[in-house]
Amino acid sequence: MVETRWWHRLGPPLTAIVLALTVGLAPARAAYQGSVYSNVTAFGVCDGTADTISTEVRLLARNAFVYLGYATTSFDKTGFSKATVLKRNPLDSGVYVHSHGDFYGTGDIQGFRDDGGVCTQAIVYATEIKKGRTAPANLVVMSTCHLAEAPRNGYPAMSEAYGIERLKSDPSGGGYRGPEFFLGYRGIAWTSDQLRFERAFWGYATSGWNLGNAFKLALANAALQLGTVPDWFGTYTYSGRPQAPAPCSNCL
């Protein structure tokens, strides 16, 4: 008879520990990617102003995305290039962009400028975003001018490019649109107003209020001084926490 060596007896408990650690430490689901972009160069170097808002709104958004549970990376200057945006786009569940936004080109297609650290800034078109996506995003914030407006000439709106239709569910939960929320601005947005509104919005969104209530509270509480008009689409009652998108008939 061969005596069992002492380390052989460690096998079962070690296996159990390894299994427990593997199961316990592994994420319950794949991480949901969040990308936060802010154009610093356009609002500082290019127009000669002493801008601090681009960094402030980036940090507000980044911290909120992290709080909500997105695996978040934030980008500015050379890091916020068109190539980076399009490369990350297919896997983005949450997206925040602070930049110039407008209707660009002969087709009047919605888009936003990248940073790239230079003043000749490339345009990222809604059509390019849409082309790279296979599923709707959860939370999209376009901290720019114009991108909450209706699209033109049959091209998609920026919200639609991310799979979020330009519709609003009821505060009661009726008309639920899945786990999705788009925040943008109509007309010209002034950066000092954006800072005030977004500070209030993220403050409520990260303290137990759903995104619809957070929007409403921010609109009533932020002292907007220059007539900036925020708007939203999606599900009023959505928390903003990333999750698998609901099937939808007309999103992507």
Place this chain on the structure above:
Amino acid sequence: MTTTRARRLPFLILSAGLILALAAAVSADAPDVRRPGEPMILPMELGATERAHVLDRARALTDALGIPGEAAEPHRAFEALDRVVVDEVAVRDGDGRATAVIRTDAARGDVRSLVRLDWSYDADRALVDERTVPGHARRFAMLAGITTPDARPGVAWDDAMRAWRVSWSRTIDGFPVAGDGLTVWVYRGGQLAALKRIETPAASAPLVRVAPEVAVESARGWAVLAGIPSQALTVTGAPALAWVRPNDFVTRGGADDTDTGLRLVFRVELEIRPGGGALQRVILFVDAGTGALVGGAESA
């Protein structure tokens, strides 16, 4: 014989003293200046007596406006961007659902905003329209203890709030105050959706004003120092007088807001088109009394 006014005098003096003492206590805790990168909101201590006052004010408002639920969770914070100390209260019904959030000015006790969160399908019934909604807005403001101006309000449909927005802009000496005034949102069913009142303290108006041309020259001078070529700069429209809060827009590393309250300025609007870059709209604030640049804003 003692007149009514004379009998009231001690109470008025006492009330005024209490308000001044509260205002001094509130402002004593607030930092003078916020630097970029510092917190935009600072939680503040709310003592037991003040807590009771805040809840009482909220209860008076919910009773007057017929909002169901009980005021709870009072907290105080310093809003560094706007340099104001606010008290906020959530109103919750028996099931714990929020029916409203109320914000008051901690120093003055005035309501700054009230947002109803207890939406029902009745809110979407088209019972009021552009013509009748101002009357509803005036009534809600009155119930909240706010006197509405006699002037005709601006009325517009607000898709984001799914409600009519009725607004009275504030003016001082006939000049608009940027962002100040009273706004009441009313659902199509005639229910109150939200109200917001902002009245920023103002500095005195200058006794003598510089000419508008001085404001334009000041703006052009800034552009030269900022390295903007003259061919990339267009001054659009005529400079307009307005009351604004100064900021750090033209002061690198400066404070976001100063402690001087509203200042009367010329707003000079510019369009800047840097080489190959996007069109940038900029507003510069030029002090109407001194001609000095005291802030501005830029579009996204």
